[in-house]
Structures are given as structure tokens and as C-alpha cells.
Amino acid sequence: MTLVYRFPRVGIQAFDWPAPVQPIAQSRNLLNGRRYVTAAKRERRVCSLTVSGLSRTGAGYMEVLKDYLRGGINLVRLTSIRNPLLEADVPDAQRRLTVINWTQGETDYPLSWQIGSGPDPLAWVTGTALPATVVTDSAGFPAIQISNLPPNRLVARVGEFVEGRQDLVVRQVRRVARNAWSNASGVAVVRVTRAFTLGTIVGANLAAEDEGVFEVVGNLPRAPQPPYRDFSYNWEFQEVFADEVTGGFEEVDPWR
Template sequence: MTLVYAWPPVGVVASEWTIDAPVNVSRSLITGARRVSATKRRRRMVAIEVSSMARGSNGAGYMEMLKRYLDGGVNLIRLESRPVNWWADAQIEATGRQSREVQWRSGSDDVSWDQDGGEVIWIDGTLLGGVAGSDDMFPTLTVSGLTPNRRAARPGEFVTLKAGGAVQTGQVVREAFANAQGVAVLRTFEALTGSGIVNIGISESAVFEATSIPRAVQPLNGDWSYSWHFSQVFEDEVGGFEEVDPWN
């Protein structure tokens, strides 16, 4: 098992969340035909720039402690994606496109709600329903419950479909708008299956290794930053993950 640390509560001023898919390209000496094949596993690649002075001016301290926990790259980090498009739009649009299940507790005990012998699920936010399908050769997700005649999703945003207790994640290919009935058809890169609860504009989560450990010099005046670069690590490559959060 490899230790996987949570990301500390720091101010991120720039970020990138993308995919690296290395390929090998060759050509026939006789016909010039192009042959392409994948050479390595496809991985998420992340770049993050952290402000030392944002969120209470504790960024530098958190970064130095994170460096110690990562131990030069021996240990790993769990990261969540930040909006691909402008972050301010994502915050404004989240209200009408996301919901979460409310967990009730009494002291240290979980409280469940039942009605007529069935469990009652409490939801906070805007509850959206979705049905996976296809449009010619492209996967789709038909979403209902949206604000009528408004933008439903932007290209590059992540969307989840909770169907049958399992949560599937896809990425939106193109801009989509809801019709007068609050229904929109999202074209997704991944093929989802089933029907259930939908959230649009959520974060994707994965585990990474730091490909370089940053150093940052504090100036006499003004902010300074730590620039990180990460490459995804899969659980089967390290014999399992043990998740740790030292910041709570």
C-alpha cells in the first residue's frame, strides 16, 4: 500500500487538468501508409500554481509541509479537477445543475428516514435526472430538470450519472442548452449507461505523483508561488492506496 495524501487548503491561482496519450507513429517505406499505436497508458496530467499569500497567507507553510509528506515523491497526492473553463462561470452555474444527498445524524449516529416501508432520500440543491443514450456514433446523456432556455453545459465540463448505486463520470464534448421544458441532450466523450441522478460541472478526482518538487523564494514584497506538476498513478501500479488527510 502506498500513502496518498489529501491536497491542503491553499489558494490555487492557476491550474491545468488534461490527458496525456502517448502514441508511436511509423510509416511504410513502400506505400507511406501511416501506422499509429498507443505506447503507454493514458494518464491525467495536472499543473497547479499555489499562491503563498492567498487564503490567510499560509500557502508557503502548507506547501513545505506537503513536500515533507510526499518525501521526495515516495508518497502520492489525491487531487480534484478545477473548472476547465472560467472558474467564475462554473461557480455561478453550479446552483442550477448540482445536488447532493443530505446525511442526517443524531450525535454520532446516522439517522435514516422511511415512508411506507421505503427509504426517504433527502437532497440539497437542484435534482436533475438523466438517461444515457447515443446520437449516431456519439454517446449522449439526456438531462431533465434544468432551467428552461438556459445553457446546460459547457465543453470540457465533467458530468456524473448515478445509476443503480454506481457513479459514472463523463466529459461534455460541446455546448448544450435546455429547451423550454428544461431538457437538454449532452454529447459526452465517454459512453454512460442507465438512468439516474445527474450532476453537471462537478470535479473529477484521481491520484498523482509529483513529477518535480517545487522550490520558491520569498521576496521582500508581494506574493510568491509554488508551481507543481503531477502525473496520474493507478492503484494497480502501486499495490493499493492508503488515503491520509493531515489537514483536518
């Protein structure tokens, strides 16, 4: 098992969560110059972020995380950070369902009821249920059709993420490929960069977050600390998959 530590809640100064990177092999025919391109390695995402040393006790959390990572042997789970300046101007409560947590001290727990002796708890959620269906839009691109949205509004902006849910646990996240508007009935067809592959989608969340497991690229960051001024930890990450490590992942959240 490889330990995967969730990244702590710290003050982020800059964050880069790009589309997946696909290395390619390229050659050209010497006679006619024709270009030949094939995928060379497995597609994976890369990510970089800059953490404030002073905001939200960032330096302390970063030094503790470096201890946990053991020089880069262990991994981190990262979640994309939303930028309100790049989002559609529709409240979250009208674009998504959110599972409600309750807090004891500094620890968050899912708020749920148990029905009788059944194995499945009844989760408490807030927001709006958005029924969804996987479709192809009028131009032939992969899309997801979402209903129960506010009518005649810009409900998703290009570059945001949309989540398709099979249930409250199983989900897929895709990037929105163009601005999406709802019609007078509150229905929007949201074009995505890649088709959803879940067998069944019962609902969607707009303004969603993407996430993944990453390894540190290069050495763990060092951050010289000037007196009375902020300083930064600069991280570079590359995605790792569970089938690439012996025994898979063991998730750890030491900040709860």
C-alpha cells in the same frame, strides 16, 4: 499500501486539468509512406498547478505536504477547479445535488440521519435531482439525457464536467463535448467525449468536478521567498492507478 494525501485548500494562481494523454508509437511504410499508429502506453492524465505562497497560508501547507510526500514516494489526490467564467450561467442549485456537510471547528462531516437499525444512513442533500439516461445523440456521439432542468437555457458549456451517479458514492465523470441547451420541457442531451459505462445511472450532476490520484513529476517544488511580495510553488503531476502500486491506495486527509 501507498499513502495518498488530499491536496490542501490553498490559493491557486493557475491550474491545468487537460484531457487524458495517450502516448503513441508511430511508423511509416518506406515504400508508400503509409502511417501506422498504435497506443504505446497506458493512457493517463497530467496536471499542473501554481500555488500562492501567501494566500490562505499556502507556503505552510506546501512545506507540510512536501514532508508528507517524502520526496515523491507518496501520492496526492487532486480535484479539478471550476472556473465560473467558462461555465453556463445557471445556478448550481438548478444543475446539481450537493451532499450537505456540518462543520465542527475546521472539520467537515457528512450530515446524515440513521433510519432505525439499518446500515445505510439517510444523506441530506441540497439542489435539484436530475434524472438521467445514457443515450447517443442525433449525430451518433455518446451523450447523457438529463431532465428536470430549467427550460430553454444553456445548461452545460463545452469543457465542463458532467457526473453520472449510480448512487451518492459510485459515479463517473465525463467532459462535456459541446454546449448543451435544455428544451421547453427542461430536457437536455449533453454530448460527452466518452461514453458512460456504469450499469445504471439514476441521476446526473452538471458543473461537476473531476478527480484522480497523481505522483509528482520531477523534484518537489522549491519557492524562494522575497520579502513583502507573493511567491509561488509550481507543481507538475502525472496520474497513477491503484493497480500500479503494491497494496493499492490508503487515502489520508491530514487537513481535517
